[in-house]
Amino acid sequence: MSQSDRTPRVRLVDVARAAGVSKTTVSDALNGAGRLPAATREHVQKVARALGYRPNATARLLRAGHTRLLGLAAREYVETPWVYADLAYFSQIVTATTQAALAHGYGVVLLPTYGPDDCWLDIPLDGVFVIDPVEGDPMVRDFLAAGVPVVADRRALAEVPVETREAGRWVDFDYGAAVRQVLDHLEAAGAERIAVVAGATTACFHQQSVRAYHEWCAERGREPRIACLPAPGVEHTLQAVTELLAAPAPPDALFTLVELSPPLLLDTIRRLGRSVPGDLLLVCTTEDSAACYTDPPISTLSFLPGETAQAAVDLLVDRLEGREGDPGHLFSADFRVRASSAVPERRGARRG
Template identity: 35%
Template sequence: MNESRPITLQDVARAAGVSKTTVSDALSGRGRLPAATRERVAAIARELGYVANRSARNLRGGRTGAIGLYFPARTIGLEYYMDLAIGAAEEALAHDLALTLIPAPADPGRTPPPHIDGVMVSDPVLGDPMLGTLTDLRVPVVTCERDLTPGARHAGRVESDHRAGTRTLLDHLSGRGDHIALLCPGEETSFGLDIRTAYRAWCADNGREALVYDVPFVCDPEDVNHAVAEALRAPGGVGAIVSVPDGGATSAVHAALQQGRHVPADLLVASYVDSPSLRGLATPITAVDIAPREMGRRAARLLAGILAGHVAPGTVEILPTELMIRASTSH
């Protein structure tokens, strides 16, 4: 065989004693071939050094070889979303797909790039016009968390078990006996809705007053300062504060100190979203690890499987959470 030219499907087919169609189906996962045939063809292709021409393959299948990832407005730069994007990019690459980030457009009338085979939407926000725009692209949509839009139906979903994560965190904080305040975004995302619902249910089950203070999905220190000051004035006393938004817990610790409360000596503080920055503080902050990188990987894997026909549309995966106990909640 001429070593100066690339190995072709025909070369693999000739060496395996099968047709080009069989080789193509075996290497792409299509068709109804016996497992032994797939494995034998794949082994011969590896031995010959066959490398698929992605551009040609995508052209034959009417595909671009790219998938999109859309974030809600103002979230670019938050640690959670950067980790999610990295996980999605890693998994996309493993499936020979390119990842295109789709930021929220400054101009609501501007449409996202049409040259994608599918799109992932992280934390769909109720009323976000981009959800309709992305759906109108007529490509599979996989969401990270539920889309609360009435009647919304997408190709797949990966969602965290926020209800279990919330209850586990509250059980850990309950030892002090005082009320636990929750600084939480509104119910325009399933993230905020599920945490609020679980918190209220836990308070009802444990005879505690529900103290919920609204903070934006993407908050700044001033938002947290106001919420903490209000929480610490609550009748009956507050012994712990849970700050839900990414980055809010550090501001909560500073705001508590301004109110004369020290963490953890006379106030416990926890974050619902973990990050490396919380682990590196002088008083590391307890947090729920909701595994953003794994969320990105699973969403990209699910979308790739739907595009390849290996995964049934409508598939839902549940991502477990893990409580990371640190010094900020030491009783």
């Protein structure tokens, strides 16, 4: 049987007919509008309830001219169907975006990142938050061309035709500065051979981070020790760590840029016969709160998914509701120094 076989939903006019009034009266009675005596209002409500009437959401939206729906897309792995929540960062972005949106009375739609061209334009959205847009991102371009406000980063907005740019807002992160902050900290704590584990994605976070690391090393004449993962996955990450630590003249500090369970990393390092922070200083880029419950607690670099999402939604809603508001927001990372990268006693406070 097909969808149309089912008994069709009861509409406003059906209620009107049953109650012996016009659709105006029904609409007014149900929405608390118009000039109606209580008797009429109650009568209509009773009939509506008896018939099981529920207004059609789509029709209301068409009338209203807005949908109170915000799109959310993570573009990091555009080629794969969907990977949002595998990483704590995205997972928290999703949660925070949804919470912020709900607080403003908006719902959130998780957008496809692939599919037939423009397929996302079939979804009725008031605005969109695009995380990690790719270069010349068609999604950003399409939505802005369609007049749908977008929050992305400044680079993505700069790539878009000027005439459509007005509806764009941005949230930016200075990933390079965050990486340098961590490296400076490790250097100050006495580290001389800092190794880095990075992913291999197109995300500007990774690109900027790796570039910053290379520059930082070049400035000091240090040789970069970097492991770029062939693919996401716990086993690849642990494998990379193992190889880094097995090298001749092994690193005395490790800085992971990829999401990995901090207690698991600690466990792995110990199994390789190294102690933290005695033999190896450790800083993890992670959103996993387990980092501060290990022994020793692990220093973390966070890119504040919660704050980012909140700002993105605020920017979008300001724009949607006609408030001027800011054109965007620049964030700084949250670097928490804990025991895993504190200066170990037996090393002395600082070099030199």
